[in-house]
Amino acid sequence: MLKTFKLGGIHPPENKLSKDKPIEILPIPEKVIIPLGQHIGAPAKILVKKGDSVKVGQLIAEKGGFISANIHSSVSGTVEKIADIKDASGYPKPAIHIKVDGDEWDESIIKDDNLIETISYEKEEIVKRVEAAGIVGLGGATFPTNVKLMPPPGSNSEFLIINAVECEPYLTADHSIMLKRAKEIIVGINIIIKATGVKKAIIGIENNKPDAIKLFENIASTYSNIEVCPLKMKYPQGGEKQLIKATTGREVPSGALPIAVGAIVQNVGTVLAIYEAVQKNKPLFERVVTVTGKKINKPGNYLCRIGTPIGNLIEAAGGLPEDTGKIINGGPMMGKALINTDTPITKGSSGVLLLDIKESKRKEQNDCIRCAKCINVCPMGLEPYLLMSLAENNNLERLEEERIMDCIECGSCSYTCPANRAILDYIRLGKGRTGQMIRNRK
Amino acid sequence: MNKIFVSPSPHIHSGDSIKKNMWGVVIAMVPAMILSFVYFGINALFATLTAVLSCILFEYLIKKFLLKEESSITDGSAIITGILLAFNVPSSLPLWIIVIGALVAIGIGKLSYGGLGNNVFNPALVGRVFLLISFPAQMTSWPIPTTRLSEKINPDMIDSFTGATPLAMLQEGIQSGQSVSSIMEQNNFPTYQDMLLGNIGGSLGEVAAIAIIAGLIFMLVRKIITWHIPTAIILTVAAFTGILNLCSPDTYADPLFHLLTGGLLLGAVFMATDYVTSPMSKKGMLVYGVGIGLLTVIIRIWGSYPEGMSFAILIMNAFTPLINKYFKPKRFGIAKKGGKK
Numbered sequence: 005m006l007k008t009f010k011l012g013g014i015h016p017p018e019n020k021l022s023k024d025k026p027i028e029i030l031p032i033p034e035k036v037i038i039p040l041g042q043h044i045g046a047p048a049k050i051l052v053k054k055g056d057s058v059k060v061g062q063l064i065a066e067k068g069g070f071i072s073a074n075i076h077s078s079v080s081g082t083v084e085k086i087a088d089i090k091d092a093s094g095y096p097k098p099a100i101h102i103k104v105d106g107d108e109w110d111e112s113i114i115k116d117d118n119l120i121e122t123i124s125y126e127k128e129e130i131v132k133r134v135e136a137a138g139i140v141g142l143g144g145a146t147f148p149t150n151v152k153l154m155p156p157p158g159s160n161s162e163f164l165i166i167n168a169v170e171c172e173p174y175l176t177a178d179h180s181i182m183l184k185r186a187k188e189i190i191v192g193i194n195i196i197i198k199a200t201g202v203k204k205a206i207i208g209i210e211n212n213k214p215d216a217i218k219l220f221e222n223i224a225s226t227y228s229n230i231e232v233c234p235l236k237m238k239y240p241q242g243g244e245k246q247l248i249k250a251t252t253g254r255e256v257p258s259g260a261l262p263i264a265v266g267a268i269v270q271n272v273g274t275v276l277a278i279y280e281a282v283q284k285n286k287p288l289f290e291r292v293v294t295v296t297g298k299k300i301n302k303p304g305n306y307l308c309r310i311g312t313p314i315g316n317l318i319e320a321a322g323g324l325p326e327d328t329g330k331i332i333n334g335g336p337m338m339g340k341a342l343i344n345t346d347t348p349i350t351k352g353s354s355g356v357l358l359l360d361i362k363e364s365k366r367k368e369q370n371d372c373i374r375c376a377k378c379i380n381v382c383p384m385g386l387e388p389y390l391l392m393s394l395a396e397n398n399n400l401e402r403l404e405e406e407r408i409m410d411c412i413e414c415g416s417c418s419y420t421c422p423a424n425r426a427i428l429d430y431i432r433l434g435k436g437r438t439g440q441m442i443r444n445r446k
Numbered sequence: 447m448n449k450i451f452v453s454p455s456p457h458i459h460s461g462d463s464i465k466k467n468m469w470g471v472v473i474a475m476v477p478a479m480i481l482s483f484v485y486f487g488i489n490a491l492f493a494t495l496t497a498v499l500s501c502i503l504f505e506y507l508i509k510k511f512l513l514k515e516e517s518s519i520t521d522g523s524a525i526i527t528g529i530l531l532a533f534n535v536p537s538s539l540p541l542w543i544i545v546i547g548a549l550v551a552i553g554i555g556k557l558s559y560g561g562l563g564n565n566v567f568n569p570a571l572v573g574r575v576f577l578l579i580s581f582p583a584q585m586t587s588w589p590i591p592t593t594r595l596s597e598k599i600n601p602d603m604i605d606s607f608t609g610a611t612p613l614a615m616l617q618e619g620i621q622s623g624q625s626v627s628s629i630m631e632q633n634n635f636p637t638y639q640d641m642l643l644g645n646i647g648g649s650l651g652e653v654a655a656i657a658i659i660a661g662l663i664f665m666l667v668r669k670i671i672t673w674h675i676p677t678a679i680i681l682t683v684a685a686f687t688g689i690l691n692l693c694s695p696d697t698y699a700d701p702l703f704h705l706l707t708g709g710l711l712l713g714a715v716f717m718a719t720d721y722v723t724s725p726m727s728k729k730g731m732l733v734y735g736v737g738i739g740l741l742t743v744i745i746r747i748w749g750s751y752p753e754g755m756s757f758a759i760l761i762m763n764a765f766t767p768l769i770n771k772y773f774k775p776k777r778f779g780i781a782k783k784g785g786k787k
């Protein structure tokens with residue numbers, strides 16, 4: 005029997021409309037908008053000013069703290085202005101606006117596609133290169149990757165787990181790069197093995213991608229320390245804790261990091277970025293994004309520069325459908341709804357999903373009927389109905405006791421609730437306040 | 447461009463709804479309902495109609511005129527209460543008594559707590575127990591199924607003919623000093639086959655074990671309920687009565703008899719599983735089921751009500767909040783013991 009995680013989980017319709025579409029290269033836009041905060045942690049510090057000319061891959065903002073990431077220009081051209089844009093929640097966030105002129109790459113980047121297998125750098129140098137390239141978790145978490153490659157002293161890193169699950173419905177970006185760049189990904193895995201000293205790498209792939217499973221099983225068979233682990237489909241298998249449980253059977257303790265059970269998890273797209281950074285000296289300035297939706301003409305996977313307005317991608321996929329009701333940055337379960345199509349693609353954008361008006365409207369909320377279905381689907385073993393009502397009453401002490409901080413915000417509870425309760429909305433609110441309370445206590 | 451929605455994730459929904467679940471339960475009750483019409487004839491039909499219509503009517507009236515809230519009758523829950531109430535009364539019960547039962551079930555059992563989702567006790571059982579206490583004579587005179595009568599007795603007498611339920615017959619027999627096997631051998635005592643098919647005296651819905659099992663399977667397949675509560679009740683009753691039966695076969699009937707009579711399956715499948723009034727975690731559901739099983743057997747054998755199931759469920763309903771407090775789901779990443787700090 006195929007492995008999967010035990011507790012909870014749901015099976016939303018897959019809707020992988022773009023799963024057979026090869027990666028297309030999106031034309032470089034006329035203008036890009038590169039936000040300074042594309043990662044978890046401190047925003048990057050700006051290094052350029054209005055009027056400066058920049059090249060592709062040039063450092064334009066440097067990491068603003070230990071947990072932060074460098075940002076590079078994704079185009080060549082002139083800095084037009086440094087001005088705020090509105091993020092998904094409507095808050096103003098600083099960004100560098102660059103007017104494009106040609107496509108001149110920084111000379112240090114190796115531009116060809118030749119596979120370089122020999123890893124000629126030592127541990128420290130690898131981490132340094134990853135850090136310099138501004139790599140963050142591309143699965144959407146956007147945690148700085150170099151930090152994850154330096155396990156705290158005293159910890160025992162046993163497994164590298166490659167997250168190739170892509171359990172969000174609709175999204176196929178990871179799938180498309182796995183088919184196209186498998187060899188590079190395997191080299192990337194070897195780079196991380198070298199940097200972290202793990203004994204074994206496990207590639208977790210859900211069984212809805214049989215072609216990718218076969219391909220990787222073939223290539224991995226020549227490496228004794230790389231193993232492909234086909235997984236039974238279940239959302240949210242791409243959650244770090246769920247993936248570790250599914251592939252190794254180990255359970256990360258509440259409040260702890262994966263390294264507590266000897267695991268380091270990297271998204272498969274991040275692995276490719278690591279390959280490019282270490283072997284090709286290429287900073288992270290482009291990524292593959294799925295553009296999808298039932299009403300869209302040409303759903304597909306597009307390689308695009310960071311900072312490309314989402315509208316350009318939608319145009320490439322056939323234009324914004326008439327009755328679009330929601331524009332989502334990411335997948336339908338955890339993505340963020342955007343206010344308009346000017347929003348740029350950032351390092352963490354794995355997809356652009358358009359829902360029509362009917363799909364976008366939330367149904368009316370009813371009283372909780374205590375059916376326990378939210379409990380049965382919660383992958384963290386929480387009681388979403390209870391967290392919801394405690395959050396409504398702002399009972400923070402109880403929320404902490406009932407482990408609200410363990411919620412991974414996967415949305416399985418809201419998805420399932422027959423009373424259409426926006427359970428996760430309440431939980432997010434409660435989680436924010438409870439986190440604040442805990443921080444204040446320290 | 448149109449109006450763009452910007453609500454937070456998740457952006458999709460399973461499409462499950464209260465209606466789907468409630469109507470699913472209604473469908474699951476149809477086989478038992480049909481068999482009740484077969485066995486008890488037109489009276490059963492009238493009793494069911496009366497119960498359902500008055501539940502809907504009271505829900506509508508009370509919501510609209512007393513609570514001044516929007517009506518909720520389309521969610522199907524009032525219909526369930528109505529059918530369950532009918533399932534829990536003898537077919538000979540005067541219709542006006544059923545109307546009173548419906549008023550108590552909906553008005554006191556459900557809406558006085560704030561409606562669906564907020565009530566503590568199963569509304570239909572509140573109605574039934576109220577009737578049992580207020581109209582004990584009418585509530586315990588059980589017509590014998592027409593099918594059963596026609597074999598042995600002149601069918602013209604159907605309307606006036608009543609008999610006891612198997613449980614009551616057994617209890618009476620034991621009190622008068624007979625042994626279980628000698629009571630069961632009497633020729634008016636139903637066989638196991640009769641019990642399975644519902645060919646016995648009793649309330650409308652408690653007679654046909656087989657129809658209730660069909661409903662259970664339907665609800666499990668449709669994921670309306672999980673197996674925990676019914677299984678816990680059935681196994682507990684089987685184990686408890688099995689032990690008693692082994693110790694003293696003359697005074698205690700065997701497990702199969704207990705499982706097939708007295709509305710045990712009806713209660714285990716349709717009433718104990720009521721979402722609102724049963725515990726939330728799987729562990730809690732098992733504890734609750736075991737509790738109902740134990741209490742049912744105790745009330746049946748040592749108490750004064752042979753039909754102890756209703757009381758057992760109501761008692762455990764009262765414990766549900768406590769069970770929810772102490773039996774939490776298995777948390778991810780928490781070692782076995784340290785659930786509470």
Ligand code: SF4
Nearest residue numbers: 372373375376378421
């Ligand atoms: S799924 Fe919805 S209705 Fe059911 S218990 Fe959870 S919150 Fe209540």
Ligand code: SF4
Nearest residue numbers: 382411412414415417
């Ligand atoms: S969002 Fe949180 S509470 Fe809801 S199912 Fe996911 S982990 Fe559980």
